[in-house]
Amino acid sequence: MxxxxxxxxxxxxxxxxxxxxxxxxxxxxxxxxxxxxxxxxxxxxxxxxxxxxxxxxxxxxxxxxxxxxxxxxxxxxxxxxxxxxxxxxxxxxxxxxxxxxxxxxxxxxxxxxxGEAAGAFLRRQRPPVAAITGSVGKTTTRAMLGAILECEGPGLQTDGNFNNRIGLPLTLLRLEPEHQWAVVELGMSEPGEILALAQIAKPQVRVITEVVAAHLEFFPSVEAIADAKGELFAEAIAGDVLVFPMDNPLARRFPKPPGTRSLPFSLCPDSDAPVRALHIEPLGREGSRVRMALAAEEVEVHIRLVGAHQVHNALAAAAAAVGMGVGPATIREGLESVNVPGRRMRISERGGVTIVDDAYNANPASMAAAFRALSDLETEGRRAAAVGDMLELGSTGSQLHAEVGELAAHLGIDLLVGVGPLMEHAVRAARAAGIEAEVANDSRAAGELLGAWLSPGDLVLLKGSRGMRMESAIEFLPGDEGN
Incomplete structure (x- = not known):
């Protein structure tokens, strides 16, 4: 248990x-x-x-x-x-x-x-530490790895957004003598930040979940983001385990210090990655069933989270667990029991309408993943998406938001509601591609618009950057929310 x-x-x-x-x-x-x-x-x-x-x-x-x-x-x-x-x-x-x-x-x-004081306290306690960063998926991967390790004993995880130079020390200073492990998230908004956090935590297992377009307001390119994420590996010492997505060509930019052990993961069954998906069976609202290779062994796991991108996160967590010496049966048990915090692909029902609440945060990659998950879910009704601005994209923001509208049309979403000035580009692109799309001033207005449009049997996705608070739209939908 x-x-x-x-x-x-x-x-x-x-x-x-x-x-x-x-x-x-x-x-x-x-x-x-x-x-x-x-x-x-x-x-x-x-x-x-x-x-x-x-x-x-x-x-x-x-x-x-x-x-x-x-x-x-x-x-x-x-x-x-x-x-x-x-x-x-x-x-x-x-x-x-x-x-x-x-x-x-x-x-x-x-x-x-x-940070130095928290690092000293951590090294007095001396639990094995895994640190996770990435443009997307770090919180879900952290929750998955934590669920796996919980099957072997108590430990400590990052809470909420305590993943910066204040939050990480606050997390580490909660270590108790009975804790057998620690799993921490590392966030960033500028170059050098991941390196500073890694110097505090000095993790034995270092995980980069993915590198995609995010924080482009603070970085000149996706390559620069990859280099900043790669700081997690820069000062790894002999024996440390480096977990990264083999399918992403940007992973080649990550440092691989001498004596470290690379443990990449992949969604491709023909990949050379030691941790990879051998077969994926989509199960709609029940998630996915995955047969995965774990180094020299195989295991079949039911991932009870909606969306193909959750398989990617599960592989990252499984690779980290392998690096921490956990066996296949425990990895399966943990992945099948995980509860992901926050508003991450949370499914509920209100007035006969199925709500996919993924309003915790958004960037282009996570928005696309959520749209594909919405498209893959079976329904006898229609599909709608109410989406808020994706922030911190700098000069690329207009084009990346327009691509959201194009993707909505390509996937056959019936209604796109855009909240925020940047999402106006998505609405225009969606209309040009031939689907119904509307602009709402805020999440409340989006909820009122959806309330008038939706009928029992329909599906609706809510997503946007944290500052857009797209979950507020739920209270303006008809009926009572229930699971």
Whole structure:
């Protein structure tokens, strides 16, 4: 039976994880200078002054809009606590409390030091670590790998979007002594970010799920995205396992340091990849049945997630599991029991209409995958898609959105509803290709439009970048939502 992994509840203190380090450990990890206070005791770290309490060290992070140093004097006065600050940033008007309850540590960069402290805590615990990045599929792959590993014992997974230089340390500082593994996601918005995260986690298994057009607002090309994702492999050491999609020619750009073990995966049965799909049987709303090669063995798995792209994610997770020494039976058990978080191809019914809620996020590749899944689902009614802007595509955005409309028409979708200025290009392209398409001002207007158009037996897909909140359209559809 699969056991439970630790995933942070939204009701818990998300920015005050329990992991504690001694002052000596913090100094050794970060090069901090003890400017005031005691060097005794063990201290947990907190990045949000609203979650502070005694026996914590407040990490004064500096962002574009906020500076944690504004709160240092207050937290030191309110609690028996310490603070981690940037050298010279407290200012001349800072007053140190007379009865300082904890250490005041000075570093050059609190963000860097926070990551270094979390890395030191991780290496004290020493569980095997898998890190996952990619343009698409990283959260689903993480959930799949976590479900596999849960079958062998408890562990820790990334929660929500805690996949950046603040979220990763917060995740690692939740490690408990009983955790037998950790699976973390690594996200990025600029070159160098994946490398910095990999230096914190130092994973033994490194997974790149896929590289496609995403974040083009911040990168000049898809090749540049591949190079940035490839940073995960750059400092891998002998014995580390590198998991990547063999079917993508961009994978050739990834570094393969000496002594590492490459474990690519593929959807092609004739591929040389040690982990590959040998046969895929689509099962509509029940997902897919897949016979996959796992190095020298084979296993048949029922992937209970809608869409052919979920097979790709399952192969990535299976390859990572092989790299962590997990056997075929456990891989099958985990993949068949996985629950994917968030609004990812979640199917429900409302007023006789089947809703495919994939509103968590979107880029051109994931949008195309969702459209194909919608097209493959059997129905006696019609198919509609309400889609919001795909953000962060830069100068390519207009053309990539127009291609969404063209694909909708090619796949025979009956109605396309576009939300946002970029999706107007999709609507125009869809109309030019001969299908019905409408522009809606927001997700609420899209829901009202769909409510008037849909009938029992129809299918509707909801998808868009997170900022478009396309799931809000559901409440304006007729009837009550149910599974």
């Amino acid at each position: 699969c056991l439970g992994a630790v995933v942070v509840s939204s009701s818990e203190c998300r920015y005050a994880p329990p992991g504690a380090l001694s002052v000596a450990e913090l100094v050794a990890a970060t090069g901090a200078h003890l400017a005031a206070g005691s060097n005794e005791g063990a201290w947990s770290l907190c990045t949000d002054s609203r979650e502070m309490s005694d026996q914590m060290i407040f990490v004064a992070l500096v962002g574009d809009l906020h500076d944690g140093h504004r709160f240092v004097e207050q937290v030191l006065s309110d609690f028996k606590c310490g603070a981690l600050v940037q050298r010279g940033r407290l200012g001349s008007d800072f007053v140190l409390p007379e009865a300082l309850g904890g250490p005041l540590l000075e570093v050059e960069d609190t963000l860097v030091a926070f």
